[in-house]
Amino acid sequence: MSKPGGTEKRDSFASSLGILLAMTGSAVGLGNLWRFPYLVGENGGAAFIIFYLVCVVFLCMPIMMCEFILGRRSQANAFGAYKKLAPGTAWKHAGLLSVLAAAFILSFYSVVGGWSIKYLVMACGLKFTTAGGIQPEPMFNEFVTSNWLPIFYTLAFLACTGIIIIAGVKNGIEKFTKTLMPVLFIMMVVLAVRSMTLPGASEGVRYLFKPDFSKFTASSAMAALGQAFFSLSLGCGTILTYASYVSHKENIMKCSAETTLLDTLFALIAGCAIMPAVFAYGISPGQGPGLVFVTLPAIFAELPAGGIVAIVFFLSLFLAALTSAISLLEVVIAFLIEECKLRRPVAVAVSMSVFVVLAVLCSLSQGALSHVKIFSLNIFDLFDYVSANVLMTFGALFATLFVGHRLSRADIEDELTSSGRYRLPRPLAGFIYFVIRWAAPVVIIALLVAGLIA
Numbered sequence: 001m002s003k004p005g006g007t008e009k010r011d012s013f014a015s016s017l018g019i020l021l022a023m024t025g026s027a028v029g030l031g032n033l034w035r036f037p038y039l040v041g042e043n044g045g046a047a048f049i050i051f052y053l054v055c056v057v058f059l060c061m062p063i064m065m066c067e068f069i070l071g072r073r074s075q076a077n078a079f080g081a082y083k084k085l086a087p088g089t090a091w092k093h094a095g096l097l098s099v100l101a102a103a104f105i106l107s108f109y110s111v112v113g114g115w116s117i118k119y120l121v122m123a124c125g126l127k128f129t130t131a132g133g134i135q136p137e138p139m140f141n142e143f144v145t146s147n148w149l150p151i152f153y154t155l156a157f158l159a160c161t162g163i164i165i166i167a168g169v170k171n172g173i174e175k176f177t178k179t180l181m182p183v184l185f186i187m188m189v190v191l192a193v194r195s196m197t198l199p200g201a202s203e204g205v206r207y208l209f210k211p212d213f214s215k216f217t218a219s220s221a222m223a224a225l226g227q228a229f230f231s232l233s234l235g236c237g238t239i240l241t242y243a244s245y246v247s248h249k250e251n252i253m254k255c256s257a258e259t260t261l262l263d264t265l266f267a268l269i270a271g272c273a274i275m276p277a278v279f280a281y282g283i284s285p286g287q288g289p290g291l292v293f294v295t296l297p298a299i300f301a302e303l304p305a306g307g308i309v310a311i312v313f314f315l316s317l318f319l320a321a322l323t324s325a326i327s328l329l330e331v332v333i334a335f336l337i338e339e340c341k342l343r344r345p346v347a348v349a350v351s352m353s354v355f356v357v358l359a360v361l362c363s364l365s366q367g368a369l370s371h372v373k374i375f376s377l378n379i380f381d382l383f384d385y386v387s388a389n390v391l392m393t394f395g396a397l398f399a400t401l402f403v404g405h406r407l408s409r410a411d412i413e414d415e416l417t418s419s420g421r422y423r424l425p426r427p428l429a430g431f432i433y434f435v436i437r438w439a440a441p442v443v444i445i446a447l448l449v450a451g452l453i454a
């Protein structure tokens with residue numbers, strides 16, 4: 001039997017591949033399959049993608065390294081990491097901010113995760129075929145505003161998340177993501193091939209890869225940067241918490257680079273799975289958030305073998321959301337186990353009782369509580385806004401400021417090279433150090449100010 005939390009031996013990942021796939025599982029989620037394609041559609045296609053790639057490589061990858069450094073060096077949860085590395089200072093509150101960000105994100109993320117289960121169930125009932133005879137738009141609106149049904153699916157999604165997390169890091173998170181991520185990858189490639197071989201699909205491919213800078217505005221640039229943060233799970237302690245389960249022998253530079261690469265690859269494949277089909281059916285690409293739940297079902301109904309394609313798509317969406325949700329929950333669980341000395345199952349039960357309430361409120365904000373507005377946003381949008389635009393951004397800012405200005409360059413290099421085990425060329429070390437210390441904080445502050453003005 002495990003001893004009470006806190007004195008329990010810390011769980012850890014068992015293999016390098018397990019670490020990479022867990023990190024990628026966290027990064028690849030609704031952000032890739034749902035948000036990225038519609039943002040590309042709204043912001044001028046390839047121009048958005050090019051700017052996104054620049055942000056990811058030159059800015060986000062070094063920020064991810066900061067979280068890796070914080071987690072691996074401290075071997076503690078987001079709050080504990082700052083507490084351990086800067087004892088007796090106010091830095092620990094930065095960690096608390098990350099835990100809060102994770103909690104807020106999980107609350108609204110579970111609602112959309114629940115929608116993905118509902119759509120998967122409908123796809124399995126062959127509803128997205130000509131015979132299914134549904135009208136996607138009224139059906140979606142009726143479903144999300146119907147109160148009980150979306151709550152039921154939201155809770156089902158939360159339950160799946162909790163069950164995996166109860167099993168722990170090695171036996172829950174690692175086992176689950178190691179099995180599922182390859183399956184998810186194969187399914188996404190199959191979808192992309194199906195979409196790109198439709199008659200008339202080439203226009204969609206051109207849209208994705210031929211830049212049109214006339215539609216790319218300053219707000220597109222902000223959207224790309226915000227999306228890069230969200231997609232790479234930065235600023236809310238998930239990478240930090242997972243990295244705290246990584247041994248000192250692992251190459252964290254390589255792991256950050258590979259996670260970033262795989263997440264971007266998934267986003268591009270998702271774009272290739274969606275945009276060519278959208279163009280092949282003569283639909284405008286700028287459909288906004290309804291793209292996945294309204295536009296795609298309409299396309300599936302017309303597509304040859306669309307019933308099966310719909311099952312594969314919504315299964316992918318559900319699995320991608322689930323592997324991200326477990327990483328969000330683990331931030332809170334690690335905090336409760338280590339700071340409040342709870343045992344893992346108790347920590348899961350306690351946090352779940354809070355998430356049930358928050359997620360139900362988010363779900364109801366589409367229906368019965370849609371009139372409740374705070375700063376003219378409904379609860380769902382408020383959680384989304386506060387976490388993605390405020391808490392995550394501050395979380396990332398503090399992580400870079402801490403690593404860049406509180407830790408020494410020698411500490412950073414020691415961590416990045418795993419105490420000299422791996423090579424870090426001088427110019428690369430200089431570049432990473434510059435980004436962490438100056439470029440990243442400046443860009444993040446600019447993002448915060450721009451967000452406040454907008």
Ligand code: PHE
Nearest residue numbers: 027029030031032230231233
């Ligand atoms: N990166 C996830 C996605 O793309 C979302 C997420 C954000 C997950 C923050 C964990 C932490 O959907």
